[in-house]
Amino acid sequence: MTKRTVVDVDASHWSRGRRRGRRPLRAGGFGGLTAWIALALLVAAGFAAGGATAAASPVHIGIVQFLEHPALDAFRVGFIQAIEDAGYAIGEDIIIEYHNAQGDFSVSYTIAEKFVQDRVDLIFAIATGPVQAAASLTDTIPIVFAGVRDPVGAEVVDSFQRPGRNITGTTHWTPVSEQIKLVLEIIPDARRIGVVYNSGELNSVIQVEEARQWAAEYGLTLVERTAGSTTDVRQAAESLVGSVDVIFIPTDNTxxxxxxxxxxxxxxxRIPVIASDIATAQRGAAAAYGLAEIPLGRQAGEWALRLFFEGRDPAPTPAGIQAVLDLAVNLEAAARMGLTIPEDVLERARYRY
Structure with missing residues (x-):
């Protein structure tokens, strides 16, 4: 069995040194893209043969994740799966150093700064805050992101089609209009939709703005509550009791x-909860229409391999938008909320929990 080594460090220990071992290749030492192209020449034969060829020294990938919860964790799992499935041994061919910012934007910046100072070969940024931090600190180290709804609005890429710099990745875009429609399919009498979100998260602000527009379009009222930290979430939810018919959860990390x-x-x-990602339905929302995170993480991992081992330039590499969104229902959770999922919704659900 291949030995798997992942350095797993949370925000309280972010300053701990990276895994000791063979000195990783330094992309910056060759001058940005030149390093990727030079290494691509070394491994091209392995890719042509359909298998991976290990570099002379392990590649050092730094992963910065905004917060730990199953949805964001799934991006990381998918990323690592893609690397392993390509034939690379974690801890031998590729060293992964993982840090969790625990929901703190300033810690995201500090972690990204450490990666830049260490001159890692590639940064994988999970969520908007980490990719903004990494983008502000380097224009030479390749950055791949996941869990970012609007990288253009976050000002880390010029466009989805052509990022224009050292960054590309997979977007966490979900159609709020379809989620509002799902609310009305499941709860036709709903008139007031509650939403709890962190107004400090750009991705959430964008989703709530869209929810306002679509709620108005359907003659609904959006009742908003904000939570600046995880400790504020329960109070925000409790403040909706008696005022809403359903609670909508966007892809808000907090x-x-x-x-x-x-x-x-x-x-x-007994207030139904409708969510925006599959993992949240699995955890206990009554239903969700949105993304499955592991495939997006895998796509990000595939981009990372192409950027580094094939010498791809991220600037013209389109940021991916998942074309297929899935419907998930959690029948036990729905029952606990006093909700019966309509049969036509059940028939369309790809995931049932």
Whole structure:
């Protein structure tokens, strides 16, 4: 069995040194893209033969994740799966150093700064804050992102089609219009939709703005509550009791990390919860229409391999938008919220929990 080594460091220990071992290749030492192209020449034969060829020294990938919760964790899992499936041994061919910012934007910056100072070969940034931090610190180290709804709005790429710099990745875009439609399919009498989000997360602000527009389009009222940290989420959810017919959860990292707080309120007061990603439905939302995170993480891992081992330039490499969104229902959770999922919705659901 291949030995697997991943350096796993949370924000409280972010300053701890990286895994000791063979000195990784330094992309910056060759001058940006030149390093990727030079290494590509060394491994091209392996790719042509359909298998991976290990570099003389291990590649050092730094992963910075905004917060730990199942949805963001799944991006990381998919990323590592893609590397392993390509034939590379974690801890031998590729060293992964992982840091969790624990929901703190300033810590995201500090972690990214450490990676730049260490001259890692590639940065994988999970969520908007980490990719903004990494992008502000380097224009030479390749950056791949996942879990970012609007990289253009976050000002880390010029466009989806042509990022224009050292960054590309997979977007966490979900159609709020379809999620509002799902609410009305499942709860036709709903008139007031509650939403809890962190107004400090750009991805959430964008989704709530869209939710306002679509709620108005359908003659609904959006009742908004903000939570600046995970400890604020329960109180925000409780403040919706008696004022809403359903709670909508966007892909907000703060709220999803404290999902159990929302679910406890929803189940106690029998308020259905509709979410924006599959992992949240699996954890206890009644239904969700959105993304499956592991495939997006895998796509990001594939981009990372192409950028480094094939010498691809990220500037013209399109940022991927998942074309297929999935419907998930959680029948047990729905029952606890006093909700019966309509049969036509059940028939369309790809995932049932």
């Amino acid at each position: 709220v999803v990390a404290a999902l159990e707080s929302v679910l406890a309120v929803a189940e106690r007061f």
